[in-house]
Amino acid sequence: MVNRSTNSNILSSASRFRVRKFSPSAITLYTLFIFAFSIFLFFFYLRNLILVQDQDSPTLPSFSLQSRSHQVPELHVYDKQLWDSPFSHGLRSCVKPTSKYKGAQGFDRYLTVRSNGGLNQMRTGISDMVAVAYIMNATLVIPQLDKRSFWQDTSVFSDIFDELHFIESLRGDIRVVKELPKNLEAVPRARKHFTSWSSVGYYREMTSLWNEYQVIHVAKSDSRLANNDLPLDIQRLRCRAMYRALQFSPPIENLGKDYHILHF
Template sequence: MRTGIADMVAVARIMNATLVIPQLDKSSFWQDSSTFSNIFDETHFIKSLEKDVRIVKRLPKELESLPRARKHFTSWGGLGYYEEMTTLWKEYQIIHVAKSDSRLANNDLPLDIQRLRCRALYHALRFSPSIESLGKKLVERLRSRAQRYIALHLRYEKDMLSFTGCTYGLTVAESEELRTMREKTSHWKVKNINPTEQRDAGLCPLTPKEVGIFLKALGYPPSTLIYIAAGEIYGGDSHLSELTSLFPNIVSKEMLATPKELKDFSNHASQTAALDYIISIESDIFVPSHSGNMARAVEGHRRFLGHRKTITPDRKSLVQLFDLMEAGQLEESSLSLPVMQLHRQRFGGPRRRGSGPPGIKGRVRLRLEESFYQNPYPECICKS
């Protein structure tokens, strides 16, 4: 949501257009009815970008009845693509952009456009006062419990497991439930997924047990305070206990906030995710169990704020180690050294954004490039 909005700010600038405050998706898995102003500080957003892009809260009445171009802009479009799209203004005064995610290229854009994306995302797109206030309170409560805490984005949620087809460690009934959900979700195009191949390729979220083993191998003691930044964990305590048995000092927003404080956020997954986002940004260490949209956005924001420590698990290599342990070919006491060696360069230190695997060209390469929002270096981060 955040990165898509930042992209549309930049696209509006390129096309010399007025941006209408976007309507948010209410038909996703989470069925969240939140509006833009429920999640973000609308006035601050408009004011912060007034020198870059004209933004209005709603479409002017005199334009409401006019025909509009409903456009699915291509994924990872560059400057030339959007300059060509300005021909739409010859026939229409309104362009309705049906999708906003990954609409803009990661690389090869003018420096002022790249910096505008960062200005939109890291300065203009502030959460609503109620979300900001509670988010800061929860951070303070975490700090009162321990000097340092890890924010763990444990993406072991029903929608992610169903979408990726990852069933390792689940019961037959749980696996079938996820398969049925995938079959019934029409906009998920891939239905038949081999869970073993997915896991071996490093495409599955780490399980709670695997996360626990991973953190222990990195040297974190059992007393480490860990905040779970996630929605409802699939299987509840039956799976989460595999993590809490190793790290009992685990908390969630439901444990930190009072029922009264959370009442206004109930049934609004985007707003509770915003709380997780704030707590993750402010954490001493951020660990995502899967490289999804939120994990990438948080990592990029933490880089922008001074390369705050983010540990991105090498899931493909870790799975090989875990399988060796399960087969009795590797002792857990011997796990620390290979895990530390694998992650020596995966702690969020300064580095230029990756341009994609060598030898791959065309649109496939654009898809495989590292996200601008995951690592906005060098355009938005001073070298000094």
């Protein structure tokens, strides 16, 4: 015989734990509320992040000719603000040479370069050629920029980059001159297409060319040096050339600053 009162009590207890069903309209309102709250949190944290960056962001150094004497201190201040920033995520600058590093001394040997490709490709190639000039113990003549492959314009190095800053920044690494000495303009040159992605050992072998020539002309600058398995100081020299020596010319720097002020 079934005890009906007992069954009734069991059903009553089970009904207490029955999952409550929401109507479709309630579910829609709940979803919209969660979505709106998420959007609010996103913009709130984004606003705080922008404010912190504005407070911590450094003033870019000016490389105008009028402020040459303050150029290096400003650059050090900018580096410190950049790498000590809480947003650096523990990364550090890679441009400082080691204690064993010594600059090149071969001032009577000259390396001329024709940089090819787009602007970024030329910048990378020029930084490679700075390292190659160091390895081969040579003086680097200011590179010629590609005027035919892509750009079809007449821009020279000084139109795009700060030429004096480039020369001065690399003074402790290699000697850089604006042009060949007059007495070497007509001498025979070794014209080389250096093998792409070459190691330091390859360029040390190429120093045998100095036995016959005083000037070596490099027809292309892109991808001339390997990316891996290079001595630490060679890699850091490439970084110095790319991120410190190759600054844009003052008119381009000023144009960028004016654009930033107008639009931000």
